[in-house]
Amino acid sequence: MIRLKAPAGYKIPPHWHTQAESLTVLSGALYLGGGDKMEASQAHALKAGGFHYLPAKAHHFAFSKAPTVVQVSGMGPFDINYIDPKDDPSGKH
Template identity: 70%
Template sequence: MNNLHLGTLLLGALLFAVPAAAPLSAAEEAEHPVFINADEMKWDSAPPGLPAGAKATVVYGDPHKPGPFVVRLMTPAGYKIMPHWHTRAENLTVISGALYLGGGDSFDYSKAHALKPGGYHYLPARMHHFAFTDMPTVVQIHGEGPFDINYVRQSDDPRGQVR
């Protein structure tokens, strides 16, 4: 057996022998792979920039710092995020449920596009958009941090509202 084939076999065995791990610190991220199953994710209330009722988990990185990140957002049925924008581009994949996304400065159900499980959406930086669900939904968002959310109308920003 040649060394290349033996090395490939050992690497494959090692990958299957390593247990799933929680996300690593920013310093460790670049040096180690991350393995995490859905049932190992720790969910908490979504950050105050989002309406109350959703849960969030950081899968990889730190969305508040420069660098790559992956987060998941779990929303109840009837969840709405009013028109807003982000300083950086947003990549979104629906894991379960359905997410409806529309563009512009006004929330308009009729202008939304439905994304089903496995559906993907790319949104350029600073593009105004809104979102809602009609069933419990989980989405994965990834991009380059720092991630922010800026509401088109200040009155729609939940950070100034009692939760």
């Protein structure tokens, strides 16, 4: 399980995970979209209490407009594979 506290304007570029994940918004709103490009117009808002299931290897992106807390659960280990390696903040591309 991972808990993410995202500030307003936070962006998670298009990526995928090896394992499926279940996402619950605890506060705020997370905007979630599918695909290989970050297109804000294609995202839908998950408000506090909202739940979304993402199957393994589903390409998706997310962003917040206001401070948001999200809980992500699934079978580990957790990984994140960016569609564009330049988006990887770890510098391991």
